[in-house]
Amino acid sequence: MTTNKFYNAIFAAGITLILACLMIGVKLDTSGTQLAVKGATTAQWTWIGGGIAIVFLSQLFTNQIDALFRMIPKPSISTMLPEEKKMATLKPWLIAGAIVIMVIWPFMVSRGSVDLATLTLIYIMLGLGLNIVVGLAGLLDLGFVAFYAVGAYTYALLSQYFGLSFWVCLPISAGMAALFGFILGFPVLRLRGDYLAIVTLGFGEIIRILLNNWTEVTGGPSGISGIAKPTLFGLEFTRKAKGGEDAMTFHDYFNLDYSSSYKVIFLYLIAILLVCIVIYVINRLMRMPIGRAWEALREDEIACRSLGLNRTAIKLSAFTLGASTAGFAGAFFSARQGFISPESFIFIESAIILAIVVLGGMGSQMGIILAAIVMTILPELAREFSEYRMLLFGLLMVLMMRWRPDGLIPTKRPQLELKQ
Amino acid sequence: MSQLLLDVNGLTMRFGGLVAVDGVNLKVKNRQIVSVIGPNGAGKTTVFNCLSGFYIPTEGSVMLKNEQIAGLKDYQISRKGLVRTFQHVRLFQKMTVIENMLVAQHRHLNTNLISGLFKTPNYRRLEKDAMNHAIHWLEEVDLLEFANREAGNLSYGQQRRLEIARCMVTQPELLMLDEPAAGLNPNETKELDELIIKLRDEHEISVLLIEHDMSLVMGISDHIYVISQGAPLAQGNADEIKNNPDVIKAYLGEE
Ligand SMILES: Nc1ncnc2c1ncn2[C@@H]1O[C@H](COP(=O)(O)OP(=O)(O)O)[C@@H](O)[C@H]1O
Ligand SMILES: [Mg+2]
Numbered sequence: 001m002t003t004n005k006f007y008n009a010i011f012a013a014g015i016t017l018i019l020a021c022l023m024i025g026v027k028l029d030t031s032g033t034q035l036a037v038k039g040a041t042t043a044q045w046t047w048i049g050g051g052i053a054i055v056f057l058s059q060l061f062t063n064q065i066d067a068l069f070r071m072i073p074k075p076s077i078s079t080m081l082p083e084e085k086k087m088a089t090l091k092p093w094l095i096a097g098a099i100v101i102m103v104i105w106p107f108m109v110s111r112g113s114v115d116l117a118t119l120t121l122i123y124i125m126l127g128l129g130l131n132i133v134v135g136l137a138g139l140l141d142l143g144f145v146a147f148y149a150v151g152a153y154t155y156a157l158l159s160q161y162f163g164l165s166f167w168v169c170l171p172i173s174a175g176m177a178a179l180f181g182f183i184l185g186f187p188v189l190r191l192r193g194d195y196l197a198i199v200t201l202g203f204g205e206i207i208r209i210l211l212n213n214w215t216e217v218t219g220g221p222s223g224i225s226g227i228a229k230p231t232l233f234g235l236e237f238t239r240k241a242k243g244g245e246d247a248m249t250f251h252d253y254f255n256l257d258y259s260s261s262y263k264v265i266f267l268y269l270i271a272i273l274l275v276c277i278v279i280y281v282i283n284r285l286m287r288m289p290i291g292r293a294w295e296a297l298r299e300d301e302i303a304c305r306s307l308g309l310n311r312t313a314i315k316l317s318a319f320t321l322g323a324s325t326a327g328f329a330g331a332f333f334s335a336r337q338g339f340i341s342p343e344s345f346i347f348i349e350s351a352i353i354l355a356i357v358v359l360g361g362m363g364s365q366m367g368i369i370l371a372a373i374v375m376t377i378l379p380e381l382a383r384e385f386s387e388y389r390m391l392l393f394g395l396l397m398v399l400m401m402r403w404r405p406d407g408l409i410p411t412k413r414p415q416l417e418l419k420q
Numbered sequence: 421m422s423q424l425l426l427d428v429n430g431l432t433m434r435f436g437g438l439v440a441v442d443g444v445n446l447k448v449k450n451r452q453i454v455s456v457i458g459p460n461g462a463g464k465t466t467v468f469n470c471l472s473g474f475y476i477p478t479e480g481s482v483m484l485k486n487e488q489i490a491g492l493k494d495y496q497i498s499r500k501g502l503v504r505t506f507q508h509v510r511l512f513q514k515m516t517v518i519e520n521m522l523v524a525q526h527r528h529l530n531t532n533l534i535s536g537l538f539k540t541p542n543y544r545r546l547e548k549d550a551m552n553h554a555i556h557w558l559e560e561v562d563l564l565e566f567a568n569r570e571a572g573n574l575s576y577g578q579q580r581r582l583e584i585a586r587c588m589v590t591q592p593e594l595l596m597l598d599e600p601a602a603g604l605n606p607n608e609t610k611e612l613d614e615l616i617i618k619l620r621d622e623h624e625i626s627v628l629l630i631e632h633d634m635s636l637v638m639g640i641s642d643h644i645y646v647i648s649q650g651a652p653l654a655q656g657n658a659d660e661i662k663n664n665p666d667v668i669k670a671y672l673g674e675e
Contacts, residue, residue, distance in 0.1 A: 281537060284536065284537050284539075285533075285536075285537075288533075288536040288537075289522070289523075289525075289526050289529040289536070290533070290536070292515070292519055292522055292523050292526070293523060293526050295512065295514075295515055295519075295523075296512045296515065296520075296523040299511075299512035299513055299514055299515060300510050300511070300512055300513075302474075302506070302510060303506070303510040303511070303512065304523075305474070305494040305495055305498075306472060306474075306494065306498055306503065306504050306505075306506070306510075307495075307498060307503065307523065307524045307526070307586070307587070307590055308495045308498040308499045308503075308524075308526070308527050308590060309495060309523070309526050309527075310493075310495045311495070413514075413515065413516045413519070413568070413570060414516075414519075415516075415568045416516070416518050416519075416551070416567070416568060418518070418551075418555060418564075418567055418568075
């Protein structure tokens with residue numbers, strides 16, 4: 001047992017040494033026209049040595065470290081909240097309060113914060129959408145970003161070629177993404193687990209590569225720019241109205257001075273609206289027969305079949321509805337950015353969304369909202385360490401999974417009222 | 421006059437070269453408890469898998485209420501009123517007991533998405549009916565007090581009962597139980613015995629039973645089929661089977 005641990009620790013340290021030597025220890029440098037191999041500085045070698053020591057010790061003392069993690073208190077949301085009966089009466093007030101605060105808040109903080117909050121809201125939407133597929137239906141999807149891309153490009157293209165407005169395109173984008181979800185759903189119906197993950201991963205890449213290469217339509221790598229921003233009942237948020245003769249701008253209409261923060265706040269408010277819609281719809285879905293069927297499918301597919309549940313329909317509905325949420329988010333994303341390119345829809349985005357779902361606790365909506373906030377705010381806070389962002393990200397995930405393997409807020413089963 | 425509910429003729433299932441089921445015939449009438457017995461590996465579970473649509477039988481006909489169901493999809497067959505349990509308990513472990521019961525009523529509840537999203541009166545009524553139906557069956561199997569517990573946390577005997585209740589809310593006409601008494605203690609077996617009889621006498625359904633517990637089988641079966649190495653060996657009522665020399669040799673003699 002202990003010798004085993006010791007070998008394990010030696011092995012892990014050895015791997016670290018090899019990786020560190022290759023990645024940090026030697027560097028290729030151009031000196032004139034020649035390439036020269038440069039060794040790391042002494043300071044760097046000290047760091048590498050320190051790192052190896054940490055890996056070695058942490059492997060050697062995993063049990064003790066795990067025990068330490070177990071000692072960290074795990075605040076449970078349910079113990080912090082008042083009891084269930086009271087909660088039921090309080091809930092509408094809490095929700096109303098939260099919405100009011102969310103609406104007032106942007107007027108008191110900086111533009112940058114509002115912008116970041118808007119981004120967070122996009123990730124909340126994506127997380128909630130993927131949660132249907134991964135958390136509820138138990139289908140591991142590594143290419144979720146494809147649907148996000150479909151939504152974004154649908155709006156961008158419709159707006160560019162046909163001049164359709166954001167509000168018209170929003171449902172169309174969701175519908176297009178749903179269609180793609182449906183199309184992907186068919187071939188992967190029989191796949192589970194790792195196989196499904198690989199196919200969805202491939203699908204994500206196919207969409208990105210398609211967008212990259214179909215230059216005549218999508219603009220290829222240079223993307224689409226100048227995508228129209230959403231309007232408020234036809235009022236534009238630009239300095240000068242662009243939409244033709246009778247177009248009006250927001251500040252003209254209300255006799256205000258032009259300020260670009262109106263636009264930022266407006267976008268934020270739209271995002272709040274969309275997130276509220278998504279939360280409401282998915283919350284209802286989870287309590288509807290279809291939501292229960294998704295979970296049942298995750299729990300035991302064979303039992304589902306024996307009870308007359310059509311697994312094809314259930315899987316397809318999970319893919320379709322999950323994808324349409326991503327399409328929703330995508331349309332908003334392209335409207336907010338005003339510019340999109342395939343670069344925005346790389347695999348790492350899928351990974352981040354999946355991390356949000358896992359971190360949030362696979363299935364719980366509150367957990368996903370919290371996780372989306374953590375995952376978008378933390379990288380901003382760690383701006384100075386931007387080189388090591390991914391490293392910190394990985395570290396955070398490892399620590400989280402050690403501390404709370406069930407996610408930030410583990411799913412709590414709904415307790416149903418039994419009185420007849 | 422009791423009618424023929426299930427009529428199986430010449431059911432054969434081959435896996436490559438292996439003949440797991442070979443020309444099995446079964447008849448189940450309305451309000452009957454029929455048992456299928458045979459040594460381990462005789463092909464009993466495979467028969468169930470063929471009847472319930474998990475396998476498509478290589479040969480033979482399966483008539484449910486004079487309608488051919490061989491070749492239909494599993495969920496289509498269960499919607500026609502033939503529902504089964506499994507040799508190993510298959511519950512939705514992480515869902516609560518009542519949720520398990522509601523999932524089983526998916527088909528009766530499955531209104532369109534819009535009515536569910538806006539909780540229309542019709543949707544509320546359907547949901548209330550499903551809830552009452554679930555509560556009724558949980559009472560029948562004595563699990564109501566555990567309604568909001570996760571199914572995976574129930575004791576083994578309770579899980580077995582929940583599995584039967586979950587089948588019953590789908591309103592089947594023929595319930596197929598695959599070794600329901602396996603792993604139960606004598607007390608629980610007696611309760612199961614009473615439950616199965618109640619299903620036939622009060623709820624007027626038929627039960628097709630695979631079971632190794634001979635006292636249970638002999639005590640409650642209206643008719644018994646014996647299969648051995650996939651092929652039919654004997655059939656008859658409990659007394660006929662007990663005294664059949666072939667059966668004693670092939671099956672009872674083993675013990
Ligand atoms: N899917 C399958 N593929 C190959 N062989 C199978 C399959 N299912 C069952 N069998 C074989 O069929 C025979 C009967 O099995 P089974 O029906 O489980 O027996 P019983 O339930 O009577 O104990 C066994 O020899 C088993 O190995
Ligand atoms: Mg068996």
